[in-house]
Amino acid sequence: xxxxxxxxxxxxxxxxxxxxxxxxxxxxxxxxxxxxxxxxxxxxxxxxxxxxxxxxxxxxxxxxxxxxxxxxxxxxxxxxxxxxxxxxxxxxxxxxxxxxxxxxxxxxxxxxxxxxxxxxxxxxxxxxxxxxxxxxxxxxxxxxxxxxxxxxxxxxxxxxxxxxxxxxxxxxxxxxxxxxxxxxxxxxxxxxxxx
Numbered sequence: 673x674x675x676x677x678x679x680x681x682x683x684x685x686x687x688x689x690x691x692x693x694x695x696x697x698x699x700x701x702x703x704x705x706x707x708x709x710x711x712x713x714x715x716x717x718x719x720x721x722x723x724x725x726x727x728x729x730x731x732x733x734x735x736x737x738x739x740x741x742x743x744x745x746x747x748x749x750x751x752x753x754x755x756x757x758x759x760x761x762x763x764x765x766x767x768x769x770x771x772x773x774x775x776x777x778x779x780x781x782x783x784x785x786x787x788x789x790x791x792x793x794x795x796x797x798x799x800x801x802x803x804x805x806x807x808x809x810x811x812x813x814x815x816x817x818x819x820x821x822x823x824x825x826x827x828x829x830x831x832x833x834x835x836x837x838x839x840x841x842x843x844x845x846x847x848x849x850x851x852x853x854x855x856x857x858x859x860x861x862x863x864x865x866x867x
Contacts, residue, residue, distance in 0.1 A: 686734035687744050689726045693751040696723060697758050704762035710821070716759075717819040723755045724812045752808075753781055759815050768818055768830060773841060777811075780848045787855055796858040803847035810840035 696719050703716040731748060734740050757778050764774045784798075791798045817833030 682741075682743060684734075684737075684739050686730040686737075686739055687741075687747065689730040689733075690744065690747045690751045693723045693726055694747070694754060697754045700755065700758055701762060704759070704766065707766070713819055713821045717816065720755065720759060720815060720819055723751075724816075727752050749785075753785070756811060756815065757781065759819075763815070763818055769834070769837065773837065777841060777844055780844050784848055784851050787851055791855055791858070794859070796855065798851050798854055798858075801847060801850050801854075803843050803850050807840050807843035807847050810836050810843060814840055 700716055700719060703712045703719070708716065727748070730744075734744055734748075760769065760774045760777060763769045764771050788798050814833045814836035817829045817836060820829050
């Protein structure tokens with residue numbers, strides 16, 4: 673009798689962790705809705721940090737166990753973007769972050785996601801560079817500081833989060849430019865090859 677491995681198929685452990693992160697996005701909206709209490713901020717912080725950690729873990733497990741798939745490759749960054757952008761929007765609603773900053777970060781994400789989709793259809797791969805990884809690290813740390821709002825040092829922590837978010841914005845725009853340059857370089861090389 674054939675036994676099934678719980679790590680086979682779509683509902684393997686890495687994909688399940690990714691889907692769980694997506695399911696937690698509306699929970700973040702509820703927790704950060706209309707002047708959250710200290711308890712709600714604690715839970716939001718735990719969820720956000722947990723989501724960032726499982727983002728690392730599910731990718732590592734997928735590669736280690738040979739469970740990489742097109743669905744996983746699509747859902748993993750989507751889960752990360754949904755969690756980060758939703759939290760940023762809620763922080764904007766609470767008056768913690770300027771709207772133009774959040775709009776800039778979201779527009780960059782949408783533009784690069786679209787560019788990656790076009791690149792994929794053209795047979796090109798746009799890999800994340802060091803600037804993109806720095807953006808992710810600064811952005812995650814910034815949001816973590818903002819959500820740690822129940823501490824007596826709450827105001828100073830928000831200021832630290834804001835400074836880190838400005839760093840994240842710089843790296844976000846710089847990495848966006850890096851993606852665009854890579855896209856056009858690969859496109860030019862592809863055109864020469866086809867000729």
